[in-house]
Amino acid sequence: MKRVQKPPPFLLLLLHIFFLSLLPLKAATSSSRTQAKALIHWKSSFHNSSSLPPHDDLNSWSLTNLDNLCNWTGIVCDHNTKTVAQIDLSNFNITATLIQFNFTTFLNLTQFILYNNYFRGPIPSAIGNLSKLTTLDLGYNNFGEEIPAEIANLTELGYLSFYGNYLRGTIPYQLSNLQKVQFLHLGGNYLETADWSVFSGMPSLTYLDFSWASLDSEFPEFISKCSNLTFLDLSQNAFTGQIPELVFTNLGKLEYLNLTSNSFQGPLPSNFPKLKHLHSAENNFSGPIPEDIGQLRELQYLDLRNNFLNSSIPSELGLCTNLTYLNLTSNHLEGKIPSSIGQLRELQHLDLQMNSLDSSIPSELGFCTNLTYLDLSSNHLEGKIPSSIGQLRELQNLYLQMNSLNSSIPSELGFCFSLTYLDLSRNQLSGSIPLTLSNLAHIQSLDLSNNNLNGSFPTEIAFPLLGNFYLSQNNFTYNTFVGNSDLCRDARGLSRACNSKKNNRKVIIGVLVPVCGISVVAITIALILMFHKKTKCALKKINSTAQNFENFVSMILQEEVKFTFGEVVKAIDDFHEKYCIGKGGFGRVYKAELLSGQVVAVKRLNMSDSNDIPAINLQSFENEIRTLTNVRHKNIIRLYGFCSRRGCIFLLYEYLERGSLGKALYGVEGVTELGWATRVKVVKGLAHALSYLHHDCSPPIVHRDVTVNNVLLESDFEARLSDFGTARLISANSSNWTHIVGSFGYMAPELALTMRVRDKCDVYSFGVVALEVMMGRHPGDLLESQLSESSKSMEDNAELLLKDVLDQRLEAPSNELAKAVVLVMSLALGCIRTRPGSRPTMLYVAQKLSAHSLPSLPEPFGMLTLNKLMGI
Known part of the structure; x- marks a missing residue:
C-alpha cells in the first residue's frame, strides 16, 4: 500500500489563513442581505403614512431589491463593506416603534437619525x-x-x-x-x-x-x-x-x-466676554444691571424683561455697540434713559416699558437710525418728544403712552415715514396736530387720546390704511373735523362737526344705496349659482376623501389607548340620542362608558351633509389632529384620536365629569364651590394652557375659540382647555363663518376688520373669560366701553369700584386672596385692550400668575377702581 505523505505543517497553516481570509467577504455579503431583510421586517411594522412625498417613499425597501441595499431611500453604506453605515429617516412622517428594530444587525452603524416622525414607545x-x-x-x-x-x-x-x-x-x-x-x-x-x-x-x-x-x-x-x-x-x-x-x-x-x-x-449673570445672546426674562433676578455689562462688546440680543432689577440703566450699556435687541420691560428701573444709548447704532428693537424711568427722552435716540420698534410707555418720562425722533425713518412702532410728556407733538414726527402704530395717549401733550403727520401713509393705528391737544384737525391729512383712531379726552373744538369728515371718530364734541356735512352725505347716501342695493342683489344671485355648482363638486370630493379615511378603523390614536373605535360605537349604541351630552353649532358630543370602565367623550362632526367643509380642509385638519395628539399638558384635554366613518369625523377625548366652566359658574357650584381661590386657580390653569399652545408648541397653536364653555373642570377644579382645531374645517364663505374666529362675545375686535386669527386673539378671549369668572357674568359692558366712541362710558367704567364689579354672590376677598383677585383682574383688563400689540403674551400672564409673591395693593381693596387696576 502506497503511503500518503502528509503536507508540511507550514502548508497547513497557510491554507488555514487562506480560508480565514475568505470569511469576511462571505460574512459581509451575508450581512448585507441580513440587514436588508431586517429593514424590511422593521418596515412591515410601520403604520401607513398617506402624507409621504412620492420621491421620499420607502418602495425601494423591498424583497425584490435585496441586492441593491446601498441605493435604498434613507440608507448610506460603507464603501468597503457595502453594509449599512447610516440610517436617516428624518421628516418621513413614519408612525412606528423601535421594538421591531434589530440593533444587533447594525453594529457598524455610525449615524441613526429618525428626526421629526411619530416613533413612539x-x-x-x-x-x-x-x-x-x-x-x-x-x-x-x-x-x-x-x-x-x-x-x-x-x-x-x-x-x-x-x-x-x-x-x-x-x-x-x-x-x-x-x-x-x-x-x-x-x-x-x-x-x-x-x-x-x-x-x-x-x-x-x-x-x-x-x-x-x-x-x-x-x-x-x-x-x-x-x-x-x-x-x-x-x-x-x-x-x-x-x-x-x-x-x-x-x-x-x-x-x-x-x-x-x-x-x-x-444678581444677573453678565461676565461672559464672548456672549452674543443673553435671555434672562421671566425670573426673579434682583439688584442693579451690572455696570460691567458694557464689557460684552459682542452682545447682540439682551432680554431682561419681567424681573426685579432696580437702580438705573447703566450708561455703560452704550458700549455694547453690536446690540440689535434690548428689552428691559417690567422691572423696577428708575432714573434717566442714558444718552449713551444713542451709541447703539445697530439697535432695531428697544423696549423699556413698565418701569419707573423719570427723565426726559434723550435726543441721542435719533442716532439709532435702524430702530423699527420703540416702546417707552408706562413710565414717568417728562419733557418733550425730541425732534430728533424724526431721523428714525425705519421706525414702525412707537409707543410713548402713559407718561408725563408735555409740550407739543414735534412736526419732525411726520418724517418717520414707516410708522404703522403710533400711541401718544395719556400724556400732557398740547398744541395742535402738525400737518406733517400727513406723511404717515402707512399708519394703521393712531392714539392721541387723553392729552391737552386743541385746534382743528388739518384737512390735508388722510390716512388711507387707518383702522384705529382715538382722539378722545382732548380740547378739540366743535369744528375740528370740518372739511375732513371722513376722520370723525371719538374725539370730544365732534358730533356737531361731523353733522356739518350731513346734507351732503344724505345726497351721497340717496344715490349710493339704490345702486349698491342692485349691485348686491346681482352679485348675490351670481354667487349662489356659482357656489351651487361648486358645492356639488365639493361634496363629491368630500365623500371621496371620507371614503379614503374610512379605510382605517382608527387613525392617529395615542399609544396608551387600549380601546378601538368599534368599542366606542358599541358603547353608545351607534350614537343613540340618549348618550348625547351636548350639542353645538357644528356637532354633538356623546358620553361613552366602555366595558373596561373607562369613560370617553366623542365629538361627531358631520361632513357629507354640510357645505361648510371644503374638501381641501380635510387634509389640513388631519395634520392638525396629528399635532394635537402630541399635546401633553395638565391644563389641556387629552385627545385620544381621530376617526372617520359614514361621512362624519369623530374626535375622541377624555371625559370630565364636572363639565364646563360655564355650567359650574352659572350653576349652584358658582356659589357653593367656586370660591375666590378656586376661581384664581381656574384662570391660572387656563393661562398656562394657552401659554403652552402659543410658546411651547412648534408651530404655535392658536385655539381660536376660548370661552367658558370650552374650559372643562376636573374633580378638583383644575381647568382643562378643550374643543380646539375644528374651526379649520370651515371655509371663509361658509354660512357658519363665525366659527372661524370663535364665539360672539369672546372675539377680539380686530377680527371684524382683518379676519386673521393670531395668538393675540386668544389673549383677548382669555381676558374675557378671566373677567367673566371673576365677575360672575359676561363683561359685555366693559368690552363695549373699550370700543365705544363715547368717552363718558369709558370714564364711568374706569371709576367703578372693583368690589362692585366682582361676583356679588360671594363675599369680597381679603388678605392674600384679595391680592390674587386684583392681579387676575388687572391682567384680564390688559388682555382686552383694543390694540393687539398692547396686550401681554400668554407667557407673560402665566408667569405673573405663578409668581412666588403677589404684588402689594396700591390702596385698600374697597377703594380700588378699575382705572387703578389698568395701571398696575
Missing part, C-alpha cells in the same frame, strides 16, 4: 450596542418612558438629541461619560431632576439644551465643568437659586445663554 436598551454611533437624533417624536442608561455605552457619540418627546424619569448620570459629545439636546421632555453632583464634566460639549424639560433643581453644577460650552439653554423650567460663581469664571466661551422663565434669583 420606549427607547430600547439594546441601542447601547451601537458602539460606533457618532450621531443619534431621535428628536421630535413620541418616545416615552425613561432614557436608557445604556446610551452611555455610545462613547463615540458627538451628536445626541432626544428633543421634543415624552421621555420621563431622571436624566441618567451615565450620560456625562460621553466625553466626545459636542451636541446634547434633552429639552422638550418631562424629565425629573437628577443628582447633579454625580455628573462629571463633558470637555467636548459645546451645545447643551435642557429647555422645556420640567426640571426644578438649582443650577446644574456639572455645567460649570463644561468649559467649551458656547450654547446653553435652560429656559422654561423651574430652576431656582443663584447662578454659581464658577459659571462666570469657567464658561468663558459662552456665546448664547437662555435662562428665560425660571425662578433664578440673585
Whole structure:
C-alpha cells in the first residue's frame, strides 16, 4: 500500500489563513442581505403614512431589491463593506416603534437619525450596542418612558438629541461619560431632576439644551465643568437659586445663554466676554444691571424683561455697540434713559416699558437710525418728544403712552415715514396736530387720546390704511373735523362737526344705496349659482376623501389607548340620542362608558351633509389632529384620536365629569364651590394652557375659540382647555363663518376688520373669560366701553369700584386672596385692550400668575377702581 505523505505543517497553516481570509467577504455579503431583510421586517411594522412625498417613499425597501441595499431611500453604506453605515429617516412622517428594530444587525452603524416622525414607545436598551454611533437624533417624536442608561455605552457619540418627546424619569448620570459629545439636546421632555453632583464634566460639549424639560433643581453644577460650552439653554423650567460663581469664571466661551422663565434669583449673570445672546426674562433676578455689562462688546440680543432689577440703566450699556435687541420691560428701573444709548447704532428693537424711568427722552435716540420698534410707555418720562425722533425713518412702532410728556407733538414726527402704530395717549401733550403727520401713509393705528391737544384737525391729512383712531379726552373744538369728515371718530364734541356735512352725505347716501342695493342683489344671485355648482363638486370630493379615511378603523390614536373605535360605537349604541351630552353649532358630543370602565367623550362632526367643509380642509385638519395628539399638558384635554366613518369625523377625548366652566359658574357650584381661590386657580390653569399652545408648541397653536364653555373642570377644579382645531374645517364663505374666529362675545375686535386669527386673539378671549369668572357674568359692558366712541362710558367704567364689579354672590376677598383677585383682574383688563400689540403674551400672564409673591395693593381693596387696576 502506497503511503500518503502528509503536507508540511507550514502548508497547513497557510491554507488555514487562506480560508480565514475568505470569511469576511462571505460574512459581509451575508450581512448585507441580513440587514436588508431586517429593514424590511422593521418596515412591515410601520403604520401607513398617506402624507409621504412620492420621491421620499420607502418602495425601494423591498424583497425584490435585496441586492441593491446601498441605493435604498434613507440608507448610506460603507464603501468597503457595502453594509449599512447610516440610517436617516428624518421628516418621513413614519408612525412606528423601535421594538421591531434589530440593533444587533447594525453594529457598524455610525449615524441613526429618525428626526421629526411619530416613533413612539420606549427607547430600547439594546441601542447601547451601537458602539460606533457618532450621531443619534431621535428628536421630535413620541418616545416615552425613561432614557436608557445604556446610551452611555455610545462613547463615540458627538451628536445626541432626544428633543421634543415624552421621555420621563431622571436624566441618567451615565450620560456625562460621553466625553466626545459636542451636541446634547434633552429639552422638550418631562424629565425629573437628577443628582447633579454625580455628573462629571463633558470637555467636548459645546451645545447643551435642557429647555422645556420640567426640571426644578438649582443650577446644574456639572455645567460649570463644561468649559467649551458656547450654547446653553435652560429656559422654561423651574430652576431656582443663584447662578454659581464658577459659571462666570469657567464658561468663558459662552456665546448664547437662555435662562428665560425660571425662578433664578440673585444678581444677573453678565461676565461672559464672548456672549452674543443673553435671555434672562421671566425670573426673579434682583439688584442693579451690572455696570460691567458694557464689557460684552459682542452682545447682540439682551432680554431682561419681567424681573426685579432696580437702580438705573447703566450708561455703560452704550458700549455694547453690536446690540440689535434690548428689552428691559417690567422691572423696577428708575432714573434717566442714558444718552449713551444713542451709541447703539445697530439697535432695531428697544423696549423699556413698565418701569419707573423719570427723565426726559434723550435726543441721542435719533442716532439709532435702524430702530423699527420703540416702546417707552408706562413710565414717568417728562419733557418733550425730541425732534430728533424724526431721523428714525425705519421706525414702525412707537409707543410713548402713559407718561408725563408735555409740550407739543414735534412736526419732525411726520418724517418717520414707516410708522404703522403710533400711541401718544395719556400724556400732557398740547398744541395742535402738525400737518406733517400727513406723511404717515402707512399708519394703521393712531392714539392721541387723553392729552391737552386743541385746534382743528388739518384737512390735508388722510390716512388711507387707518383702522384705529382715538382722539378722545382732548380740547378739540366743535369744528375740528370740518372739511375732513371722513376722520370723525371719538374725539370730544365732534358730533356737531361731523353733522356739518350731513346734507351732503344724505345726497351721497340717496344715490349710493339704490345702486349698491342692485349691485348686491346681482352679485348675490351670481354667487349662489356659482357656489351651487361648486358645492356639488365639493361634496363629491368630500365623500371621496371620507371614503379614503374610512379605510382605517382608527387613525392617529395615542399609544396608551387600549380601546378601538368599534368599542366606542358599541358603547353608545351607534350614537343613540340618549348618550348625547351636548350639542353645538357644528356637532354633538356623546358620553361613552366602555366595558373596561373607562369613560370617553366623542365629538361627531358631520361632513357629507354640510357645505361648510371644503374638501381641501380635510387634509389640513388631519395634520392638525396629528399635532394635537402630541399635546401633553395638565391644563389641556387629552385627545385620544381621530376617526372617520359614514361621512362624519369623530374626535375622541377624555371625559370630565364636572363639565364646563360655564355650567359650574352659572350653576349652584358658582356659589357653593367656586370660591375666590378656586376661581384664581381656574384662570391660572387656563393661562398656562394657552401659554403652552402659543410658546411651547412648534408651530404655535392658536385655539381660536376660548370661552367658558370650552374650559372643562376636573374633580378638583383644575381647568382643562378643550374643543380646539375644528374651526379649520370651515371655509371663509361658509354660512357658519363665525366659527372661524370663535364665539360672539369672546372675539377680539380686530377680527371684524382683518379676519386673521393670531395668538393675540386668544389673549383677548382669555381676558374675557378671566373677567367673566371673576365677575360672575359676561363683561359685555366693559368690552363695549373699550370700543365705544363715547368717552363718558369709558370714564364711568374706569371709576367703578372693583368690589362692585366682582361676583356679588360671594363675599369680597381679603388678605392674600384679595391680592390674587386684583392681579387676575388687572391682567384680564390688559388682555382686552383694543390694540393687539398692547396686550401681554400668554407667557407673560402665566408667569405673573405663578409668581412666588403677589404684588402689594396700591390702596385698600374697597377703594380700588378699575382705572387703578389698568395701571398696575
